[in-house]
Every structure is written in structure tokens, then in C-alpha cells.
Amino acid sequence: MCQVGTGTPPPTSDPGRLQALGHSDQKDFLRSNQSLHPIFPGSEALLAEGEHLGVSTTPPPTPSMKTLKKQWLEVLSTYQYVLCFLFLGPFFSLVGFFLLFTSLWYFSVLYLVWLFLDWDTPQQGGRRNQWLKNCTVWKHLSDYFPIKLVKTVELPPDRNYVLLSHPHGIMGFGTVCNFSTEGTGCSQLFPGLRFSLAVLNCLLYVPGCREYIMSCGTCSVNRQSLDYVLSQPQLGRAVVIMVGGANEALHTVPGEHCLTLRNRKGFVRLALRHGASLVPVYSFGENDVFRVKAFAPDSWQRLFQVTIKRLLSFSPCIFWGRGLFSAKSWGLMPLARPITTVVGRPIPVPQCPQPTEEQVDHYHRLYMKALEQLFEEHKESCGLPASTHLTFI
Template sequence: METWQKQWLQRIGVYHLVLSFLFMGPFFSILLLFFLFTPLWSLSALYLAWFFLNWDTPNQGGRRLEFMRNWNIWKHLRDYYPIKLVKTAELPPDRNYVLAAHPHGIMGMGTFCNICTEANDFSKHFPGIRAMFAVLHTLFLFPVYRDYVMSLGACSVNRRSLDFVLSQPPSGQAVVIAVGGAQEALYAIPREHHLVLRNRKGFVRLALRHGASLVPMYSFGENDIFHLKVFAPNPRQYLCQMTFKKLTGYSPCIFWGRGLFSADSWGLLPFARPITTVVGRPIPVPQSLRPSEEEVDHYHTLYMQALEKLFEEHKESCGVPASTHLTFM
């Protein structure tokens, strides 16, 4: 009986996150609009006033609430897969960091669990480090959902926001960026490890501007929790895809997992596959307010080498065949 209860609590924890990610923003947008035409119109009016007064908060470090990051529901989410955090080196709190998270996957479940919650005690593994997960600015356009996301330690991924976080005293500030972005989600195929990284250098420029150390972070198993169907790239569909991506920030694809009640049916519940997030060693980066292309290329190459080394050192212990290698695109 106890095992059955644990399994359902774990499923509820995961399903809560999936439904929030997909539907919470549109749901509250429609609800507030609906309230405007009912006797509860004042609730919508008050919230919308708050919304516009706090419009810039995602660009100023967000609004983190530790009690929400410590909810028990995140531990149930962690145990469902399970999700683990592996520390390979210290991150001294006397400097700032840019943590590059790979792969993006469909929802970045490993990165979310380890950075936006305390389910795996990130703050105890790395004392003095205040990590912020930089996500699409689009998410902060949805009422209520924006406050929910910020409370878990998220901020906008644009330059102004990241510069603000890394400029705040004291040291020990860290921004976590899913470098591959929405494009990499199209390669979230089970048991494959394709990263969109060769021409993604903005995170290196950010590190150079602030003298922040670069840290590779890889979540083994991230691509295994959903099945994925990508639309065929004929000219008409390609135009639709690019338009959709430009408007929303998301790459259009179809993904599915298992059913809530049966593993044999299709649904939105991810498959229970182990995810292990390995945080690598920091790469010291000097401060250069106007870095040259040569500097950017040099540290980008160092970063790619460090990430590949991290992958090779930990792949077998994380269930990846020894013959598997990273593919950079």
C-alpha cells in the first residue's frame, strides 16, 4: 500500500510540472480575461495593475521564494525518474559563474529539478552559490505563470537580465543557460546525444564580460523521457515552423510519454528513466568588457573540450554505451 501511494505521489509531482509547463500560462490568461466580464472584474484589474508595475522584474533577478523551492512535491518528482546531482569539483563562492546546461531536452527536467528546486540540495552541494535558471522571456508574458516561474528562481535569458544578475554583489552569482535552446529540443531523441553548440557563443561572451567562470553541466538521460516526432522540413512547413518559433520561442514538434494510469497507453506523463546531472569543473575566464572574436573562439573551444571530457568520463556510469560520443552541431 505504501509503495502504491509513493508511486502516485511521484506521478502527481511529475504531472503537475508537465501540465504547468504546457497549460498554466494560457489557462490563467483566459481566466483573467473571463473575469473582466463578471462581477469578479476587480480581481483581474488588480492583478493586471500588478503585472505592469512588475513588468521588468524578470530582467532584474526575478523574485525567488525559498519555501516554494523546498516543496515536498519536488522530491516526489525527483524520485519518479529518479534524478540525481553529481558534483565533480568545488565552485568557490568568491567568483561568479555561467553554467551551460546540456542537453535542452523537451522540458529540461534534470536542470529544472537540480537548479529550480532544492530536491537534490544544490545549495548544500555548492554553498554560497545562488543559481538562477535563465529561461525564455516569452514565459514571463503569461500572467500568474510568470510569478510561479520567478518564485522557483528563474529569470529572463536576455542580455540585460543576465548582465544584471552577474553584476550583483556579493560574489557567488550563477546563471544557468540551456545553450542549445529550442532548436536543440528537436534533437531530443532517446539514446542520442546531439548538441547545438558550435555556433552558440553568446554564453562565452557573457562570461568574458563579467570574468565569470564557465561550467559545463550535462544531464544524462534527459533525452530518454519522451518520444519525439519532428515535422518534415518541406518549404511550406519550414516557413510555418520558423514563424511559430519566432512568435513563441518554441520549436514545433510532437512529443509523448506514457499514460497516467497505464504504461501501455500514450500520454503526457514522461517515461521513468534515470536522469543524472553532472556539474563539471569551472573554467577560469578573465574579464574582458569588449572581447575579441579570437578570445571568444579560444574559450568556446576550451569549453567544448571540457564538456566532451565530462561526457566521456561519466557516460558509462550513467548508462550510456562506451561507443557513444557527443555530436556538436
């Protein structure tokens, strides 16, 4: 049986059924749906129809109802994530540079000294801050979509794990919320495990940005860092890797499920070196929270994206969502689409300090098969049609 960690789910209903029901049945339908969310599409017309039929449509004060304050807390929490993702690094870098030419120049110098002394921390598991991981801003962020974390089997803390999270998406909301924060109660769902989200190495050396990111329990995705985390004497270490990376972000298209995995085998070698179990993870809905401009593979725009990715390790994507103050306008706010992150069954991997290519290929095939099976088993319960399948590139 699956267990779910989640924020507060929005109430749901089906206004279209009202037209197909008789007069008495319409009353019963409205009574059973008195807790319609005030921003549910079509709810205003449905409530007006209820008043016409003589049914009291005043929603009772239930915990599932979102107050205006709660809605704005969710919006602002989500917006701060977007702003930090896009602008936190450049902002602190520019501030530090311009302070050098003011009377406050010593702040920049002191930070550079600190950066020099703290240079190796990202390669040694990072430096997490439990207060920041437990901050309520992450709960509001997970409630905005909402984001759910689904456990299909137990992950005993008597071994280490390498979790591969798919798809990357534009900003990785599902992966970050579930494994880098306590927005969905990850530590309660998987007691005894210590999750470390692996991110680009360059992000952990950007002034100001590095402290914020490391406080959420991240570490560098390079080999030295991951080997350090998984070689600790205390078991229960779980490294989370968005293996598709920047290349997969280029294939982020709403409604499509294209994964960069066929030639990605470094995670298998990592698991074999440390005897860590491989765990498939899939976030249904991750690709649906932004609208994305996709370019043809042979276009100059795609060539530009690929070139930047090779030079800077990130993909410049053209994306947009809704506005901050109105869902009918466009802006940087992601769309409120449900994201369901399903954690699959672990694949036991033996410890081989010097794995052969045959071993790597074998466990890579096992992993791809397990991921595909996980997707097929849960896709319909997450709102996808039965005809939808994964595509590996």
C-alpha cells in the same frame, strides 16, 4: 571523487541471471534480491520461482521500497509539472480575459495594475520564494525518474559562474529539478552558491505563470537580466542557461546526443564581460523521457516547426509518454527513466568588458572541448555504450 545529490533510487536486480544459475545458486541469488521493487519488470515471475525453490521472498520493510502512496505522490508531482509547463500560461490568460466580462472584472484590472508596477522584476534577478523551492513536491518529482545531481569538483563561492546545461530536452526536467528547486539538494551540494535559471523572456510576462516561475528562482535569459545578476556585489552567483534552446528541442531524439552549440557564443561573451567561470553541465537521460516524432530536415513539417520557432521562440514538438494511470498506455506523463546531471570542472575566464572575437572563439573552443571530455568520462557510468559520442550543430 564525485558527490551525488539525489532522490530515493529504485532498487535494481537482474532477473535474467536466474536461468543461468544452479539450484543452490538460485536460492542465494533470490536471498540477495529479496528487496525487489514490486513494479520491477519480471519481478513477479522471479518471486514465484523463489517460492518454488523454497526460498522466502517476502521483501523486508526497507527504506528503498516505495509504498503505493509514495508512487502516487511521485506520479502526481510529475503530472503537475507537465500540466504547468504546457497549460499554466494559457489557462491564467484565458481566466483573466473572461473575468473582464463578469462581476469579478476588478480582479483582472487589479492584476494588470500589479503587472505594470512589477514589470521590471524579471530583468532584476526575479523574485524567488524559498518555501516553494523547498516544497516536497520537487523531491517527489526527482524521485519519479529518479534525478541525480553529480558534483565532480568543488565550486567555491568566492566567484561567479555561468553554467551551461545540456541537452535542452522537451521539458528540461534535469535542469529545472536540480537548479531551480531543492528536489536533489543543490544548495547542500554547492553551499554558498545562489543559482538563477535563465528562461525565455516572454514566459515571465504571462499572467499567473510569471509569479510561479519567478518563485522558483528564475530570471530572464536576455542580456540585461543576466548582466544584472552577475554584476551584484555579493559573489557566488551562478547563472544556469540551457544554451541549446528551442532549436535543440527539435533534435530531441531518445538515444541521440545532438547539441546546438557550434554557433552559440553569447554565453562566452557574458562570461568574459563579468569574469565568470564557464561550467559544463550534462544531463544523461534527459532525451529519453519522452518518445518524439522526428521529421526529415527537408519536410514541410520541419519547416513549420522552424517557422513557429522563429516567430514565437518555442518549438512545437510532437511527443508522448505514458498514461497517468498505466505505464502501458500513452499520454503526457514522462517515462520513468534515470536522469543523471553531471556538473563539470569550471573553466576560469578573465574579465574583459569589451571582449574581442579572438577571445570569444578561444574560450568557446575550450568550452566545447571541456563539455566533450565531461561526456566521454561519464557516459559509460550513466549507461551509454562506449561508441556513443556528442554531435555539435
